[in-house]
Amino acid sequence: MATPAPRAPDARVLIVGGGGTGAALAHDLALRGVRVTLVERGELTSGTTGRHHGLLHSGARYAVSDPESAVECIEENTILRRIAAGSFEENDGLFVALTEEDMEYLPAFLEGCEASRIPAQLLSPEQALRLEPNLNPSLKAAVRVPDATMDAMRMPLRFFATARANGAEILNHMEVTGLLIHGGIVSGAAVLDQVTGRDAEIQADVTVNATGPWSEQVARMAGVDVPIRPSPGVMLALRGRLCNMVLNRLHRSGDGDIIVPQRALSIVGTSSWVVEDPEELDVPQDHVRRMWEEGEKLIPAVRGARFRAAWSAARPLIGSRGADTGRELSRTFKAIDHAEADRVEGFVTITGGKATTLRGMAELCADVVCRKLGVDERCRTRETVLLPHTAHYAA
Ligand SMILES: Cc1cc2nc3c(=O)[nH]c(=O)nc-3n(C[C@H](O)[C@H](O)[C@H](O)COP(=O)(O)OP(=O)(O)OC[C@H]3O[C@@H](n4cnc5c(N)ncnc54)[C@H](O)[C@@H]3O)c2cc1C
CATH class of the missing domain: 3.30.9.10 (D-Amino Acid Oxidase, subunit A, domain 2)
Incomplete structure (x- = not known):
């Protein structure tokens, strides 16, 4: 396992959402030496991630109608087999x-x-x-x-375990109830600890919305819109x-x-x-x-x-508003810097994609976040072998 880069002085990122996307992003940023706190309102992977079909896509399903997603899937399929060997049944x-x-x-x-x-x-x-x-x-x-x-759950747990080993703080049962926003700048979030019932605030230089199908609801807390269905x-x-x-x-x-x-x-x-x-x-x-x-x-x-x-x-x-069945929508992913899209500083959304492409989504988003923070560290998740999922329980 690679050791993280020296820490960027005090820069802190708050990731909202403990699915596969949030897990991979925490891992990527921790490796780049950024201070990370991730909050998840339920158990880790209790959203879509823990309930999906369990298919590591080759991309073939999208080869005719969604070539962008097909290319993303085959690239990430190859990388994941390398960095998370043992998490897949290599059955073709x-x-x-x-x-x-x-x-x-x-x-x-x-x-x-x-x-x-x-x-x-x-x-x-x-x-x-x-x-x-x-x-x-x-x-x-x-x-x-x-x-x-x-394995829909164990694979992301490897990202959580490795992120935590590299210094990321991972807090489950911690729900974001609002964003701290003044003068068009998001400076963190108000959270509710679901176990103790206590309210608190977490300050951050950049807050990332990695809440998958809840992205639209969390974006609304910053008064912005993301086109998620x-x-x-x-x-x-x-x-x-x-x-x-x-x-x-x-x-x-x-x-x-x-x-x-x-x-x-x-x-x-x-x-x-x-x-x-x-x-x-x-x-x-x-x-x-x-x-x-x-x-x-x-x-x-x-x-x-x-x-x-x-x-x-x-x-x-x-997707566009008014989508019909969802079959017609691309499975590609997007990182939205709301400073550029909506003039709201300190807030980024990463969404779309597949469980198969979680690492690639994280790389795209971490690049955006690091640019905003002035952190000049390259992504190292393509070659960093992840800890086993059991390391998550040992923490
Ligand atoms: C039926 C189905 C089958 C699929 N099958 C496959 C497959 O076989 N292979 C594949 O590659 N992909 C598959 N996918 C796609 C894949 O499951 C998703 O793209 C992926 O799991 C999304 O992960 P995520 O982390 O972005 O979202 P999620 O896993 O949903 O994570 C978002 C998290 O944010 C949390 N959250 C929400 N609001 C708040 C808040 N206010 N405060 C704190 N936390 C909050 C939620 O509790 C949730 O845990 C499937 C999807 C579906 C629906």
Whole structure:
């Protein structure tokens, strides 16, 4: 593990949000020698991060319709395997064509993978069935890509553990209830300790809004707007591993067209719709039914599998107002310096992206923060191997 750079004199950054994005940002800034405090209103990773599908994306899912995100995913997929080895099941993924229409999508898919430098190997039905015997036997073709299974919680815990070892202060059950703002400058936040019920203030030179689908609400505390739409999706966990590789349907992204093997479960997902408030997370029964129906097309044994759980989580998607299902929105990410965007100094928002791209999001945001602080330290998270997730509990 690399040691942090010498500390920048007294510069202090407050990160709001203890999901994967906040974790990776705390790690990046701590390595650059910046004093960091991170506050999370619940348990660490209790937002979207701890509830996602667990797919380390190769980017292939976005290769045709969202090439920017495809490139981000393959780059970060490669880096994460290096700095967080052991956090992934390196099982690869198959994109499976079941219909003539899927086959018509195949050339664009292969071209998109090539353009984004995602390794893709075309397989015959026989080759695919040898790898995954439970696949629908009437498949027409499959493409193998470097998708993988990740542990949604343990992987970010490695970022928290390493950040803390490098001096970051990580405070959970600490909710930001307001921002300290005078004369267009944010100088920290008012917080409520959820355990003791005490109110306090935390001063900071820069406050970063890393609250994922809550970004819009926290930005509003500074009187600014961020174009985030919370876009929930439903996942269905079935008992038993019905596949060992990550399966995607080879077509334009749709509902229930991914199956991720997670330990002794198979997770079918997801759906997508758009809400105003990320707390509005119901689990619509018609979405759960669709997971069964679509999952069964990829693996017929889904029909007889035993139900374990169904839940939902909300994506923080950068989108225009009035988005429909959220499928049409890019999975790319953005760091917004509100001094430039809204003339509010000392406040930055990092949002969008995927769990797969958390490190890249942190690098982009830390560059913005360091520029504001006058800290001239380069990012070192590409090569710094993370502590194991168990180091989080040892702290
Ligand atoms: C259904 C679904 C499936 C997905 N599957 C995958 C996948 O397989 N692979 C992948 O790469 N990505 C996946 N994603 C995307 C990924 O989960 C998210 O992009 C990522 O987890 C977002 O992380 P985050 O840290 O930005 O947000 P979050 O994890 O939501 O973290 C934000 C945190 O801010 C906290 N917070 C909010 N308000 C306050 C406040 N006032 N004070 C203090 N703290 C506050 C919240 O409690 C929360 O913990 C999926 C998303 C969804 C919805």
